[in-house]
Amino acid sequence: MVNGYKPVSLQEAIEIRAAEKVIPYAGGTDLMVQNKKDAVYLFLNDIEELKQITDDGEYIRIGAAVTFTQALDSDLVPPLMKEAVSKIAAPAIRNAGTFGGNIGNGSDKADSVLAGFALDGRVRLVSAQGERVIPFDDFCIRRGVTDIKDDELIAEILLPKEKCALPYYYQKVGGRNALAISRVALAGVYDVKDGAVRYLSLTVIGEGKFTRYRDVEAELIGKSVAEIKANADEYAKLFTDRMTFTRGRVSAEYRRTVVGNLIRDYLMTL
Numbered sequence: 263m264v265n266g267y268k269p270v271s272l273q274e275a276i277e278i279r280a281a282e283k284v285i286p287y288a289g290g291t292d293l294m295v296q297n298k299k300d301a302v303y304l305f306l307n308d309i310e311e312l313k314q315i316t317d318d319g320e321y322i323r324i325g326a327a328v329t330f331t332q333a334l335d336s337d338l339v340p341p342l343m344k345e346a347v348s349k350i351a352a353p354a355i356r357n358a359g360t361f362g363g364n365i366g367n368g369s370d371k372a373d374s375v376l377a378g379f380a381l382d383g384r385v386r387l388v389s390a391q392g393e394r395v396i397p398f399d400d401f402c403i404r405r406g407v408t409d410i411k412d413d414e415l416i417a418e419i420l421l422p423k424e425k426c427a428l429p430y431y432y433q434k435v436g437g438r439n440a441l442a443i444s445r446v447a448l449a450g451v452y453d454v455k456d457g458a459v460r461y462l463s464l465t466v467i468g469e470g471k472f473t474r475y476r477d478v479e480a481e482l483i484g485k486s487v488a489e490i491k492a493n494a495d496e497y498a499k500l501f502t503d504r505m506t507f508t509r510g511r512v513s514a515e516y517r518r519t520v521v522g523n524l525i526r527d528y529l530m531t532l
């Protein structure tokens with residue numbers, strides 16, 4: 263028998279989270295395969311406040327219990343995020359899997375987290391003590407480790423509208439066309455005016471953790487697109503020289519080569 267609580271409001275949920283040792287449970291697509299013995303779950307999918315997608319003028323706010331299918335049906339969710347989540351698993355998983363679960367499990371291959379990093383996203387965490395809003399960069403510490411406290415819940419992810427409006431690049435390389443976890447992926451948004459780069463973000467899957475190399479990104483700001491394209495290999499190498507790739511189903515060398523190719527392809531589309 264499954265033990266757990268089924269709160270219907272966020273307030274009720276954070277009170278239970280403060281009082282008991284519970285595991286937040288959203289869509290369960292990660293948790294159900296872990297089959298934890300004697301776990302007490304805090305089921306989040308009856309909480310309407312966590313299932314909203316809203317626009318507050320500055321941010322697109324996606325509730326932690328919003329499913330990927332719900333996001334794909336929304337006019338508010340930016341195209342980069344939609345493209346990233348459209349590649350997650352298959353429809354049955356997208357119907358149940360949520361944004362809170364994707365960032366909450368701390369996976370280094372989480373597709374919505376890749377897009378969130380590229381868009382300068384933030385995470386809103388709530389507890390009985392109050393709330394805090396932190397950048398994705400600070401929340402995702404390393405594979406399997408996030409900056410969430412035992413009494414906190416992820417309430418929303420916030421995507422800055424000015425970044426959501428920019429053109430984007432996205433590519434996912436998996437082992438097959440469907441139900442494929444990313445072996446390598448790249449997401450970025452950019453702003454080009456009068457032939458020069460005004461802004462560029464770039465994040466990859468393949469390093470074992472999510473990172474933004476903001477100092478390398480900054481080296482491209484102000485450069486002409488023609489110059490970047492003429493020297494795309496060198497600019498791509500500025501990023502890959504800083505990256506450390508992990509081995510798994512594929513070698514670290516494979517990941518380095520494919521990421522280098524994707525960065526070059528990204529720069530050539532500016």
Ligand SMILES: Cc1cc2nc3c(=O)[nH]c(=O)nc-3n(C[C@H](O)[C@H](O)[C@H](O)COP(=O)(O)OP(=O)(O)OC[C@H]3O[C@@H](n4cnc5c(N)ncnc54)[C@H](O)[C@@H]3O)c2cc1C
Pocket residue numbers: 285286287288289290291292293294295306326327349350351352355358359360361362363364365366367369371372373374410414415416417441442443444
């Ligand atoms: C067959 C299969 C294929 C998959 N393919 C992909 C893929 O291609 N890309 C990809 O990114 N993922 C993939 N996944 C992983 C999974 O579907 C996603 O990570 C999904 O977003 C998890 O969401 P969930 O709601 O099901 O999370 P759950 O399983 O409910 O929870 C996952 C973790 O997050 C925590 N959590 C959930 N909500 C909150 C909250 N509000 N506050 C605090 N902690 C919370 C839970 O405690 C748990 O630790 C796949 C999984 C399966 C089984």
